[in-house]
Amino acid sequence: xxEVDIALIKRRSIRGVFALTSRTFVIQIVSFIANFILTIxxxxxxxxxxxxxxAAIAFLSYFSDIGLAAALIQKKDSITDDDLKTTFxxxxxxxxxxxxxxxxxxxxxxxxYNFGSDGVFLFRALAISFFLSSLKTIPSIIxxxxxxxxxxxxxxxxxxxxxxxxxxxxxxxxxxxxSFTYAVLARGISGxxxxxxxxxxxxxxGFSKKSASKLLSFGVxxxxxxFLALVKDDLFIAYLGxxxxxxxxxxxxxxxxxxxxxxxxxxxNVIRITFPSFSRLQDEKEILTKAIEKSIxxxxxxxxxSLFGLVILSxxxxxxxxxxLKWEPAILSLALFSINAGFSSISTPLTNALNAIGKIRIxxxxxxxxxxxxxxxxxxxxxxxxxxxxxxxxxxxSLSAFLVIYLVRxxxxxxxxxxxxxxxxxAIIMGIFIYLLSPIFIKGLISLMFMILFGAMIxxxxxxxxxxxxxxxxxxxxxxxxxx
Numbered sequence: 423x424x425e426v427d428i429a430l431i432k433r434r435s436i437r438g439v440f441a442l443t444s445r446t447f448v449i450q451i452v453s454f455i456a457n458f459i460l461t462i463x464x465x466x467x468x469x470x471x472x473x474x475x476x477a478a479i480a481f482l483s484y485f486s487d488i489g490l491a492a493a494l495i496q497k498k499d500s501i502t503d504d505d506l507k508t509t510f511x512x513x514x515x516x517x518x519x520x521x522x523x524x525x526x527x528x529x530x531x532x533x534x535y536n537f538g539s540d541g542v543f544l545f546r547a548l549a550i551s552f553f554l555s556s557l558k559t560i561p562s563i564i565x566x567x568x569x570x571x572x573x574x575x576x577x578x579x580x581x582x583x584x585x586x587x588x589x590x591x592x593x594x595x596x597x598x599x600x601s602f603t604y605a606v607l608a609r610g611i612s613g614x615x616x617x618x619x620x621x622x623x624x625x626x627x628g629f630s631k632k633s634a635s636k637l638l639s640f641g642v643x644x645x646x647x648x649f650l651a652l653v654k655d656d657l658f659i660a661y662l663g664x665x666x667x668x669x670x671x672x673x674x675x676x677x678x679x680x681x682x683x684x685x686x687x688x689x690x691n692v693i694r695i696t697f698p699s700f701s702r703l704q705d706e707k708e709i710l711t712k713a714i715e716k717s718i719x720x721x722x723x724x725x726x727x728s729l730f731g732l733v734i735l736s737x738x739x740x741x742x743x744x745x746x747l748k749w750e751p752a753i754l755s756l757a758l759f760s761i762n763a764g765f766s767s768i769s770t771p772l773t774n775a776l777n778a779i780g781k782i783r784i785x786x787x788x789x790x791x792x793x794x795x796x797x798x799x800x801x802x803x804x805x806x807x808x809x810x811x812x813x814x815x816x817x818x819x820s821l822s823a824f825l826v827i828y829l830v831r832x833x834x835x836x837x838x839x840x841x842x843x844x845x846x847x848x849a850i851i852m853g854i855f856i857y858l859l860s861p862i863f864i865k866g867l868i869s870l871m872f873m874i875l876f877g878a879m880i881x882x883x884x885x886x887x888x889x890x891x892x893x894x895x896x897x898x899x900x901x902x903x904x905x906x
Contacts, residue, residue, distance in 0.1 A: 445572075454683070459590050462744070466672030557614055562621070654789070674809055684732070768842060776833075
């Protein structure tokens with residue numbers, strides 16, 4: 423494993439942002455097209471089955487890891503061959519156990535949710551795909567610790583292409599839930615082959631008590647944190663599959679997916695880069711402060727206008743796109759989930775920074791609070807507001823981002839207002855323009871596309887006027903590091 427200096431961390435992080443963002447943009451375009459086609463050819467009930475089954479598998483997957491991968495990335499010292507073997511061995515023992523349990527109880531789980539035979543086969547396919555994904559852990563860790571994000575994104579592209587092509591073709595042919603079954607298998611196999619071609623690692627088993635002890639000291643709290651996130655999100659979705667009609671779960675899944683799309687497109691890349699980068703900078707507080715501010719600014723710059731545009735224009739999409747009117751009940755939930763996404767664009771990089779500097783227990787306490795709040799508040803709001811109560815609870819709980827800011831500033835004196843104020847102000851101005859003009863000018867899909875372009879022009883004009891110096895400085899820095 424190579425160790426990198428600060429200049430190299432900066433250069434590879436910037437290149438990583440460029441590589442991940444540009445390539446992941448391609449992934450999101452493919453996923454967007456695929457999801458758009460699927461929402462035309464598949465019913466809300468089919469989406470509900472896939473949504474709940476995916477959440478159930480995600481729940482099981484958290485029992486297959488005890489945070490060792492994150493511990494390897496966060497580790498200050500160089501990682502050794504013993505570290506890699508120990509991590510792989512422990513993980514595979516857990517993975518195989520979880521997969522066997524999932525396959526054994528798959529029929530019972532299907533009966534509990536009334537999935538039918540197609541839903542059971544989908545559950546089994548996701549379990550097998552999960553096993554294949556576990557085999558990619560060590561090659562991915564090696565790339566991520568060395569900040570080689572330009573290579574790390576290639577398997578994601580391959581997986582997305584295989585999944586999207588297979589699921590769309592089969593959905594059009596009328597396969598229903600089975601479309602997802604074959605698609606997840608294609609995704610798992612293609613990703614496994616690709617990662618080993620890019621980052622070869624000889625699969626090896628071994629165990630070092632010393633390595634395990636060091637890694638587990640960070641890994642166990644980290645995984646407990648992740649497990650609570652699972653209980654808060656995916657397990658709650660599994661609960662919704664039983665508490666609400668499956669079509670209403672489909673509405674929730676639709677709204678959450680679209681509201682979190684800007685977050686997934688941008689924030690997933692920021693997290694993927696900042697955790698290893700922040701970890702390597704944990705002893706350089708001044709540089710780390712600047713890195714945090716830059717990450718919040720970059721996320722806010724793109725996420726805020728996307729969310730404002732999505733919320734304001736979503737009613738026009740639903741009414742103008744053929745066979746899309748069936749999703750009209752999900753519009754309010756989409757707006758509520760978008761509030762969560764906006765606050766998460768700030769709080770997520772900050773909790774990521776806490777993990778990177780070793781303050782994993784603080785994020786653990788935060789996750790305990792979020793989990794309890796979700797399970798207490800959401801059922802109450804569901805009883806009052808129906809399925810829209812899920813989005814409302816999500817929006818209310820996301821206000822705790824202010825608490826996150828307060829806690830992180832105890833260790834790192836960053837300026838969140840400086841990083842997010844101008845993107846927020848520019849997005850508000852853009853939102854006012856498109857809200858007032860849309861009823862007048864939007865008459866069809868073409869005029870809707872022109873309104874999106876007009877909104878983007880207004881936003882970037884405002885952000886350039888408000889943050890001209892910072893934008894030009896950042897662009898110069900990016901160009902300089904890409905040329906080296």
